[in-house]
Amino acid sequence: MGSGTVDFLLGAAVIALPQYQIPVLLGTASISILRSIRRRRCKHRKSLPDPSNAAVTDGVSTRQHVDLRFTDVRCSITNKTGVTKTILQNIGGEAKPGRLLAIMGPSGGGKTSLLNALAGQVPSTKGMELQGNITVNGAPQTDSNHRQAYVQQEDLFYSQLTVRETLNMAAALRLPKHMLAEEKEAAVADLIQRLGLVQSADTPVGDAKKRGLSGGEKKRLSIGSELLGSPMLLFLDEPTTGLDSFQAEKVMQTLKDLANEGKTVVCSIHQPRSSIFSMFDDLLLLSEGQIVYSGPAKGVISHFESLGYPIPANYNPAEFIADLISIDSSAATAEEASRERVEKLKAAFKQKAASAPSGGAKDSVVSAPVASAKSSDDASPCSWPQQAKLLFKRSWRQISRDKATNVARAMSNVSSAIIFGGIFWRMGRSQTSIQDRMGLMQVGAINAAMSSLIKTLNVFPKERVLVQRERAKGSYATAPYFAAKLAAESPIGAIFPLLFAAIVYPSAGLHPKLSRFARFCGILTLESFTATSLGLAVGSFAPSTDAALAIGPGIMVLFIVFGGYYVNAGNVPRALRWIPSVSLIKHAFEGLCDNEFPGLDFEPVSADGAGDILKGEQVLNRLGFKDSSVAKTARAQARVLAFNYWLTYCILKAKKPAFQRMDPVPGRTI
Numbered sequence: 001m002g003s004g005t006v007d008f009l010l011g012a013a014v015i016a017l018p019q020y021q022i023p024v025l026l027g028t029a030s031i032s033i034l035r036s037i038r039r040r041r042c043k044h045r046k047s048l049p050d051p052s053n054a055a056v057t058d059g060v061s062t063r064q065h066v067d068l069r070f071t072d073v074r075c076s077i078t079n080k081t082g083v084t085k086t087i088l089q090n091i092g093g094e095a096k097p098g099r100l101l102a103i104m105g106p107s108g109g110g111k112t113s114l115l116n117a118l119a120g121q122v123p124s125t126k127g128m129e130l131q132g133n134i135t136v137n138g139a140p141q142t143d144s145n146h147r148q149a150y151v152q153q154e155d156l157f158y159s160q161l162t163v164r165e166t167l168n169m170a171a172a173l174r175l176p177k178h179m180l181a182e183e184k185e186a187a188v189a190d191l192i193q194r195l196g197l198v199q200s201a202d203t204p205v206g207d208a209k210k211r212g213l214s215g216g217e218k219k220r221l222s223i224g225s226e227l228l229g230s231p232m233l234l235f236l237d238e239p240t241t242g243l244d245s246f247q248a249e250k251v252m253q254t255l256k257d258l259a260n261e262g263k264t265v266v267c268s269i270h271q272p273r274s275s276i277f278s279m280f281d282d283l284l285l286l287s288e289g290q291i292v293y294s295g296p297a298k299g300v301i302s303h304f305e306s307l308g309y310p311i312p313a314n315y316n317p318a319e320f321i322a323d324l325i326s327i328d329s330s331a332a333t334a335e336e337a338s339r340e341r342v343e344k345l346k347a348a349f350k351q352k353a354a355s356a357p358s359g360g361a362k363d364s365v366v367s368a369p370v371a372s373a374k375s376s377d378d379a380s381p382c383s384w385p386q387q388a389k390l391l392f393k394r395s396w397r398q399i400s401r402d403k404a405t406n407v408a409r410a411m412s413n414v415s416s417a418i419i420f421g422g423i424f425w426r427m428g429r430s431q432t433s434i435q436d437r438m439g440l441m442q443v444g445a446i447n448a449a450m451s452s453l454i455k456t457l458n459v460f461p462k463e464r465v466l467v468q469r470e471r472a473k474g475s476y477a478t479a480p481y482f483a484a485k486l487a488a489e490s491p492i493g494a495i496f497p498l499l500f501a502a503i504v505y506p507s508a509g510l511h512p513k514l515s516r517f518a519r520f521c522g523i524l525t526l527e528s529f530t531a532t533s534l535g536l537a538v539g540s541f542a543p544s545t546d547a548a549l550a551i552g553p554g555i556m557v558l559f560i561v562f563g564g565y566y567v568n569a570g571n572v573p574r575a576l577r578w579i580p581s582v583s584l585i586k587h588a589f590e591g592l593c594d595n596e597f598p599g600l601d602f603e604p605v606s607a608d609g610a611g612d613i614l615k616g617e618q619v620l621n622r623l624g625f626k627d628s629s630v631a632k633t634a635r636a637q638a639r640v641l642a643f644n645y646w647l648t649y650c651i652l653k654a655k656k657p658a659f660q661r662m663d664p665v666p667g668r669t670i
């Protein structure tokens with residue numbers, strides 16, 4: 001391998017491994033030593049502490065019951081044309097310890113909005129106004145006076161990790177520093193037992209390619225991940241959506257058990273079956289953002305009966321309620337009648353609530369409850385090196401165990417190499433082989449880039465959502481996550497361009513020097529990393545996988561057009577010269593040509609060789625690569641790679657989930 005190759009490989013490695021990898025490596029070594037000392041200490045203990053007490057978290061008594069009261073919760077959004085839509089209107093109620101409160105109502109009724117408002121998880125949106133007063137045990141709700149968790153509707157996990165590994169990872173990242181590793185493991189084992197996941201503890205979560213946990217098990221795993229923070233107040237957004245009735249019942253039974261342990265459980269739910277309905281302790285019915293009923297679940301039937309709407313015999317109460325409080329838009333007359341009925345029910349409840357004696361002493365709300373999820377890069381109990389070590393392990397497991405993806409990528413690269421190797425088989429040194437050589441350099445560069453780009457665009461937008469969720473909980477910071485991801489994924493990512501190069505190079509009969517082959521491999525590998533980095537940058541801002549898959553290849557087409565093959569470097573209009581300078585295809589193509597052509601002699605067509613290209617250097621001149629070299633193109637490629645990594649990091653850091661602040665309604669009491 002020539003010194004130029006070593007130069008650029010080293011350059012690429014330095015850029016690819018961000019500077020914090022050095023503290024990561026040092027930190028990893030010191031953690032291992034501390035761990036082994038702790039383990040030895042632990043062995044001398046007679047028994048482990050009770051895992052149920054293990055989740056004692058800093059500052060807040062985790063056993064303190066949570067009584068959540070809320071009044072005047074209002075939410076509205078004003079669009080660009082100035083039209084205001086009311087989402088929630090003066091909602092009040094209470095979620096009590098040891099009880100399961102269900103927020104029910106028709107679709108669009110405001111269930112998720114209310115749940116988000118109570119949990120401080122209303123996504124920050126331009127034009128949105130959120131008001132209300134919320135207290136926890138009589139004091140204005142703050143992040144520090146209670147522990148709460150929010151289980152989102154969509155379950156997101158690393159698909160290759162098992163249940164136990166997923167929970168162990170969450171425990172390692174989120175449980176307090178003072179807990180020993182054995183205590184965290186015991187807490188996880190206890191959780192697995194309580195959630196009924198013992199049978200599937202060592203089953204990978206799975207995804208569309210590889211079946212793993214059932215929907216219900218995934219939901220229970222989501223609940224388990226949240227329980228590790230030892231919350232006494234638990235919010236769940238539609239926990240039964242997408243589950244069959246058996247799985248839905250098991251999930252709800254888990255929630256009921258949690259409530260029975262003294263936790264305050266609040267969930268939104270659409271239309272449960274009667275066995276699930278019977279598990280609710282309290283019910284808050286919403287229709288078009290207003291309360292239709294709030295109180296004990298057992299009292300709802302008699303409430304509607306007293307208003308002239310008795311439930312028919314053998315009817316599911318949830319279905320009866322849903323029909324009663326929904327607006328029927330199928331016909332104008334039906335809509336008018338149902339709207340009138342719902343308005344009557346709202347007014348009746350308002351009247352009843354106004355005349356009801358208030359329960360217990362009133363707590364003055366003197367300051368604003370600020371609704372916000374904990375979202376800090378410094379909130380994790382682990383140091384950055386510890387986080388990086390844990391996240392490296394997780395990323396490595398995810399990528400190394402994903403056989404379906406790895407085999408597909410390998411097959412795709414091998415088959416492309418065989419096809420291109422066949423098309424460009426033993427090119428020889430004729431005049432026509434010059435064009436073939438350039439063609440092969442171009443398709444080789446496109447193949448390596450596209451394969452890495454598409455793979456990244458398919459995976460990263462989903463992973464980003466999961467990472468944003470975890471960051472919102474304060475599980476880890478962006479820098480250790482990103483460094484660990486790059487370090488774990490790069491070795492496997494390098495295999496595929498190398499496979500391609502190893503087959504195509506000898507088949508096509510490229511420059512017969514080993515050092516040139518090594519550089520060929522290096523150029524394609526570096527280009528593949530740069531394409532991955534482009535995929536990360538696009539995936540970090542694209543709103544969805546589909547959007548990323550539309551944007552990424554679009555950019556790549558531009559890079560291909562200015563890739564040095566179709567438009568000569570010297571003919572690019574001045575205003576567009578920046579495009580070739582950021583085109584990873586151009587840098588790879590130029591590098592591959594710089595590697596291949598120098599020193600090659602081509603056969604003339606006629607004896608005098610007039611007008612023919614006889615030297616490889618002439619080809620480079622014609623392409624506009626006269627002053628170019630492999631090292632120069634590698635440095636240019638490394639700069640694009642570093643820029644993309646930096647851009648991805650900045651976007652990930654800036655895209656921290658932001659939640660709407662809840663403004664207090666002054667002078668109100670709860």
Ligand SMILES: Nc1ncnc2c1ncn2[C@@H]1O[C@H](COP(=O)(O)OP(=O)(O)OP(=O)(O)O)[C@@H](O)[C@H]1O
Nearest residue numbers: 077087105106107108109110111112113114125270
């Ligand atoms: N950010 C927003 N911008 C505009 N409208 C919004 C926004 N958030 C909520 N809404 C509207 O507020 C109403 C209540 O929405 P929400 O999601 O809370 O209802 P839901 O009862 O949870 O519905 P579903 O059961 O279908 O999930 C809907 O009409 C919805 O379109």
